[in-house]
Each structure stands twice: as structure tokens, then as C-alpha cells.
Amino acid sequence: MRPSGSAILFVALMILAPALVAEEPGVRADFESGVSAFDEGDLSTARAHFERARDAGLNTPSLLYNLGVVYFRLGQYESAEAVFLELLGTRHAPLARYNLGLVMQEKGQDDAAHQWFEQAAGPDSPEKVRALALRQLDRTDPDRSGDTSGSGYLLAAGGYDDNIAGAPDDASSNQAGAFADLLAVGNLRIGSGDFGLHGIAYTRQYPGDTEFDNSFLSTGASWLKDVGAGELTSTLSLAGSWFGGDALEREVRLEAEYRPDQCLFASIWSGIECSASGSVSTIDGGSDFAAYDGEMLRLGVSAWKSLESWLFRGGYELEVNDRKDLASREEFFSVSPLRNLVSAEARYYASGRLSLGARGDIRHSRYRDDHRLVSGTDVVTRRRTDSRLRGVLLAEYRLTGPWLVLAEYSIVHNDSTIDRYDYNRREVMIGIERAF
Template identity: 45%
Template sequence: MAAGIEHFQNNELESARAAFESARAAGLNSDSLIYNLGVVYYRLGEFELAANAFSDLLNTGNNKLAEYNLGLVAKAAGDLDEAAFWFNRAASESAPEKIRALATLQLEERKQKASSELSPIPWMAYVSLAGGYDDNIASVPESGSSGREGGFAELLAAGSADVYQAKTSTVRLESAAYSRQYPSESDFDTDFLQIGASWLERMGPGRAGMTLGLSQSWFDSEALERTYRMDLSYQVDQCPVVGTGSRCRVSVSTGVVEGGDGFEAYDGQWYQARLKGRKDFTQWRVDAQYRWDMNARDDMEAGEQFVSLSPQRNLVELAVRYKVSQRWNVGVEGSYRYSRYADPHRLFDSRGVLEIDRRVDQRAQGTLLTEYVLSARWSVRGEWMFRDNQSNLARYDYRRQTALVGIEGVF
């Protein structure tokens, strides 16, 4: 540990990090080591790792020091509401005088900025531009392959701005846009636009939220769906079972869908419940998710034939990322989705015989990914995805692979 302190005093942050992490891996787990490791992570801009380290001190005699530093980490990460929460705790009467004074100073600084007419609105933005190859654009069975495969260009942009902030409340405006264009198969071009407004409130150990949103999707330049949605959520920064370095989020959502011209069969409603969790380790990150969906659409009927567009779905997903170095990350993701449609399909087969059966799909998906950080804002990423959909109705069986390389930025 002494070597780590010496490296830190010489501003050799990477060497200090390596020394402190080696000491912890060897079994040393003192409050001093954890604190120094948190400070190094903070100085390196590794805010999540810094928060995990300081969180480990919350149940020790240095809890007020940990709360103050968690406020600094949240402030540096741009989460001013979270920062205010920790500074308020660090400014309590039970805190040591020096820490209380520092935390109070941070809170006063925030009040002054909030009262200033020139105070900037906290905001963030994300943009990603990628290109890739899709070997089954139409998602059709191999036996009925249309030969539709080819390259694509993909754009994703998202942003948010906190237009109102109080002691425990935040009002946030959000937007997102997505586009995938196939130069050789333009009738499969897809576009999506979404806007929303969220209210976030600090409640107990976590944060509750409500979002109202509007989205519009297009397929082959034609309006596909317009959705009016509402989300309710609650997130805690330390899951009760998993412990420090974790976060959990539960949410329920509902939406009303209006199909575009020619897509009226998609009119209806959908309902969703989701449980997400994350656990951070020194070099590993594990994300898990369970999602339940139910659809109540108008469905599609033409003469004797009928197609249900109202599935009930259950999805489980697991993602693991590993930090190879300060700049390089690799990861793997896997998911399984079970879908059962509300009413039996009635479709003519190739012999002209009307088949009646309820559609049941099982979809497995795996993804390999890698990311290399170019700077504090920009990184490049590569991704390969394989999807295998097995259905009791053979016409819905398919396999699909996509590969892409792109650049992304966070502002």
C-alpha cells in the first residue's frame, strides 16, 4: 500500500491504482486502502468504480467522509440531484466539523448556481454512428430465403436536459432518434423518434420516476406506429440482496398504439413490467434483466386468414463486461425470449390447406462486443450478434447474424 501512496503523491495514477488493487487482491481491506482506491478512481474519471469504493465505507466509522466523497463523484458525473442527496447527508449534525463545513459549502454553491439567471441547464447527449452487415434482413426461414442480405448504416442519438431541480426533485426532458438504412434493400429501412418528460423524486433509499412519452416509427418511409406511453419506476443504488456496488430498478409501463395507413392491425395497447439489476466489481460488470410484455392489438384478418399481432412475452437477459485495460473493454450478452400469441393463426399452407394453430416462439440471442476508448468523450466499438428464432409455425423460423463497427460519443 505504501507504494501506491508514493505513486499517488507523484501523480502516477495508473501505477497507484495497480498497487492499491494488488493490495486489495492480496487480502488487505482496510478503510484507508478502500478510501485511497476510491480517490484514485475518482481522479481517473472512473466514477462508478469510485462510487463503489466509497459505498464500501458507508457502514464504517468513516461513513460521513464516504457520503461527502459520493457527493463529489455524483457531481463530477453530472448527476447533481444525487450529489445534493449525499452532500445533505454529509452536512448533518453528526458529521465531523470539517466534513460538515465542506458539504455545506457544496450545497451553498449549488443554491447560488440555481438562483443565477445564467446558470446552465444540466444536460447530456449521446451519439453513435455505425456501419455493418446483415445476412437475413427480412428474418425469413433458410428454406424460403429471399437472398436479402447486405450492408447497412446506423445512427443513434439521444439527449436529456434537467429543466427543473429542487432539493429532492428533478424534471427532465428526454429525446432519442434511431435510423437503420439498407442501401441495397431500402424497403427495410427503419426509423424511430421519441420524446418524453420525466419527474424524478428522491424517496427513501432510492429514486422514483414517472415518464410520459410519445414515439413514432417508420418502415420503408411509411408511418408504422405512433405510441403514447407512461412509465413508472423506482431505482435503488444498493440492492438489498446484492449489496454494495450494485443498483436495481423496477418499472411498469403502458402504451396506446395507433398504426399508420395500411398498418391499422397494430392499433391497440401494450403493457410491460421490467426488473433490472447491475453489479460492479473491480474489472467486471454484470447486468441482468427480466421483462414481461403483453399486447392487445386489433390483429390482421383477410377473408379466412387471420394473424395475431398480440403476443405475451417473457424475456431474461444477462450481460457481462470485462475491463481488459484502462481503455479496452470486452463483453458478452445472452438472452432468451418466450412468446405466445393470444389467438390461433389461420393461414393457408403451400398446398392451399387452411392451417389453424396458436403461434409460440422461442428466441435465443447472443452478442459479442468490444469497445476501445479514444478520449474522454469518444470511443469505437465492434459487435457481432446471432439470433435463432424457433416457432411451432415453420414460416416464422429464422436465423440471423449482424456485425457492425461504429464510433460513439458522450457529451
């Protein structure tokens, strides 16, 4: 059975990830010429350029992917198999397993293809690779049409927070203490993998300051569908959060995310993947947090690119809140911010086990109405505007099997037009994670 057009397209996407790291100009020129030839549909010329670059010493994952795709498209399946096998020891192993399944299909080795697709559908694979692998499994085994498959992970961590957050997290307590985190995430795919269920449970406990303990619980359903030249994921979720043992918020959210097969930025910088998302939420505050009743709208875009051992990611999010706000006879506090968030991340995969990274974001919040604050015998009116800077350093090390050790150090600085909301916060955390 030949793979579907969308499956072949997904493999071919890797041709758009050039690796401009060669020191020799001739090697770099060959790589770029190979990409251009592929874009023009001249596969034989693309193969010649890629093979010349490899013979000259360029043997990067990006080149191997591109060369493997060209071999696949030319029907040279033995060569494609050999190239994709070389990638199994890299961070691109999940996609390499999926590609090997397609190669085995074309060679008529259905049992081998089935095994590669099963591995590609495992919990360590990205969601898009898993969904495609599950579709291939359903096509080759009709009896699986009613099957379900699941994945998830557990995280246990501990750390120290030098300025514990209040409720919400843009207020500080000026208290420090140790904390313990527990996070569980589970996903269940039904049938072809287009429909799924998910659940998230999280809690942070402060042994010395239990009034700052917080928890979060979410469950929902999602639907993945091919729309135009891309994929649309629609999600309906229900969530609840608690602070200090009291109900903080209950949220109903409808969300959609679209991932095009080719990002608009690809014409400027090839190899970029991107997505656009939006959500609307209705929120009910707990009995002690009725001020947070209202609605929230979020719109966002993100883009990411792999470049050899590096992964770069950036994003923008707009958040609009329309909440009840908190009012008393003399004072008024707006909890309805308009927020703009810009984020960036860089991750370096030092080996098949160790990755190091840094991420940061800038968030600007302007609250809808002026605050009224009692200062001595006076009532002061002032619009609250915050600028928050956050930076995170992180490291992950994969142990044997599904076990992963991680460490993070973060620092936050919030500058507000109202002094009581100015704060600095530093946090260190070490944890262990297990995928299943």
C-alpha cells in the same frame, strides 16, 4: 455544509461490494470480516480488517472504496481523500469524483468540492451519480436553482446483416445487405436535476434495400423523486417509428422505475444493485399497419453487480400485447403476443480504455389467438409460439476525450411453431460514438 443523508448513504453503498478474489484465505477473511463489522456499525474494527487486507496485498477497487467509506464515516478525511484519488484511473472514476466532493465539503474546502461535483455531473457519469452531484451543486450554489444541464451522445455505425428483418423484427426477409446506423440521444436536467427532458433519434438505412429502412423518434419528460429507501423515476414519452418510409407506429408510454438503496438480494449476495420497472403504452399503427393498434404492458426487474474488473447484469421482462390483429376473409394473423424475456450480460474492463463483453437473452412468445393460414386449398389453424435465442459479443475502446470506438457481432435464432417464422440472422457492426 454537511452532505445530505441520501448522499452519505450512496457513498456507503459501496461497502456492500466485497471482492472475493484474493488467493490467500486470510486476506479474504479480513475483507469479509471488514464488511461484517461495517454492517454492524463497528467502523473501527472494519477499518482494521480492511487495512490488514490491504497490507497483505489486496489493493482492488472494491477494497479501496470500502476503505475510503470507512475513513469518511470515521471523519478521517485526509485518508479518505487519498484513497478516492487512487480510483480516478479506474472505471469507478465518476463515483470517486462525487465522493471527493463530499470529502472536500467536510474539510470546508467549498471551491474544491464544487469542482469535484461539476466533474461528477459530467456526461460520462452514470445517471444516478449525475443527479446526486447536481443536487450538491444546487445546495452549495443557490443561484443555480434555475440552471439547466445537458448531456448526450452521437453514434455513427455501419455493418452487414445476412437476413434483414421485416416489420416487426420477428419476421425475416431472407435478404442480406450492408447498413448504416445513426443514433442521437440527448438529456436535459432542469434546476436541481429532479426534472428532465429527453430525446432519441435513430435511423437504419440499407442502401441496396431501401424498403427495409427504419427510423425511430422519441421525446419525453421524467421526474426523479426519493420514495422510501430508494428513488422513483417516472417518465412520460411520445414515440413514432417508420418502416420503408411509411409510418409504422405511434406510441404514448407512461413508465416508472424504482431503484432501492439496498436490493433484497443483498442479504444473499452483498453488493448487488437492482431495479423494478413497469410501463403502459397506447399504440396507433400507421395507415398500412392498422393491425398494430392497441395497448402494451411491460413489467421488469433487473440486477447488476460489480466485481473487480467485471460487471454482471441480469433481468426479466414480461410483455403483454392486446392489438387489433390482422384479419382477411380467409386468413387471420395474431400480432398480440405474451412474451417472457430473460437476459444476462457480462462485461470485463481490461483497462481504463478497453472493455469486452457478451450478452444474451431468451425470449418466449405465445400469441393470443390461433392463426388461420391458407395452404393450397386448405385453411390451417395453428397457435403461434416462438422461442428466440440471441447472443452478442462486443468490444469498446475509448479514444482521447469523449470518443469511443465499438464493435458488435450478434446472432439470432428463432424457432416457431409456424414454419414461415423460423429464421437465423447474423449481424456485424462497427461504429464510433462521441459523448457531450
